[in-house]
Amino acid sequence: MPHHGNEEEHSSSKDQQHHRDSHENERGDNEPQKPIIRDNRKVDPETGAARHPEREGHADKAGKTAETEGDALSQAEDILNSVEVPAEESVAQGVGAAEAEELKNDLRRLQAEYVNYRKRVERDRAVAGEMAVIGVLNSLLPVLDDVDAARQHGDLADGPFAAIAAKLENALKTYGLVRIDETGVEFDPTIHEALIQQPGEDVEIDTVSQVLRSGYKSGERVLRAAQVIVAVPA
Numbered sequence: 001m002p003h004h005g006n007e008e009e010h011s012s013s014k015d016q017q018h019h020r021d022s023h024e025n026e027r028g029d030n031e032p033q034k035p036i037i038r039d040n041r042k043v044d045p046e047t048g049a050a051r052h053p054e055r056e057g058h059a060d061k062a063g064k065t066a067e068t069e070g071d072a073l074s075q076a077e078d079i080l081n082s083v084e085v086p087a088e089e090s091v092a093q094g095v096g097a098a099e100a101e102e103l104k105n106d107l108r109r110l111q112a113e114y115v116n117y118r119k120r121v122e123r124d125r126a127v128a129g130e131m132a133v134i135g136v137l138n139s140l141l142p143v144l145d146d147v148d149a150a151r152q153h154g155d156l157a158d159g160p161f162a163a164i165a166a167k168l169e170n171a172l173k174t175y176g177l178v179r180i181d182e183t184g185v186e187f188d189p190t191i192h193e194a195l196i197q198q199p200g201e202d203v204e205i206d207t208v209s210q211v212l213r214s215g216y217k218s219g220e221r222v223l224r225a226a227q228v229i230v231a232v233p234a
Contacts (some may be wrong), residue, residue, distance in 0.1 A: 133175050134218055140172065141216060141224060148214060180226040182217035183208050191215060193225040199233025206232045 021140065147165045156162040180191050187194065187206035195212060208228045215226030 176218045178217050181211045187230050194230045195225045196229040199234040203231050
């Protein structure tokens with residue numbers, strides 16, 4: 001049978017191929033390839049906790065997003081608190097003068113809105129605190145009525161209860177509580193409640209002649225009108 005090419009070249013190539021195969025087999029026998037094991041279990045065998053790798057990935061992304069938003073808010077606050085950049089410098093950075101002026105106007109409007117919002121919040125907070133104090137004072141008015149009744153009957157002339165009553169009244173004064181119990185003053189329907197009217201001597205206007213129950217006010221707010229007897233001109 002005829003041969004194409006040199007027999008020595010064929011035999012040499014066969015020997016080289018056989019040598020490589022033998023070397024790979026020996027290396028494979030000596031160093032076996034280790035299998036790759038991936039733990040896809042949803043429950044940790046040691047701790048028993050559930051695994052949520054996808055959720056953890058989303059949580060990391062959400063945390064990074066929150067940090068980015070916080071940085072953006074901080075940057076916006078720094079812009080509002082920083083000194084205004086002249087229009088010439090903005091033009092030098094490639095921004096038109098009209099656009100720079102519009103951006104500065106937007107920042108001024110945003111800053112004005114923030115200032116108004118802060119004032120409104122502070123005002124609402126002050127009103128809420130005032131209403132809380134008024135609520136406490138209103139709840140203590142019956143106690144003050146009992147103190148007045150005990151003082152009129154002579155039960156608080158002296159002793160520890162008299163000192164306690166005085167401390168209570170002084171403490172309430174620090175919160176703006178003012179007693180309405182004056183006599184001989186002009187009748188004022190905004191702070192007085194007339195229960196009895198009787199002719200009075202030497203009076204030209206309606207005058208408070210006697211206070212039956214004291215009234216109270218806190219600042220300009222009347223908590224309770226005083227119940228009085230009014231002397232009217234004859």
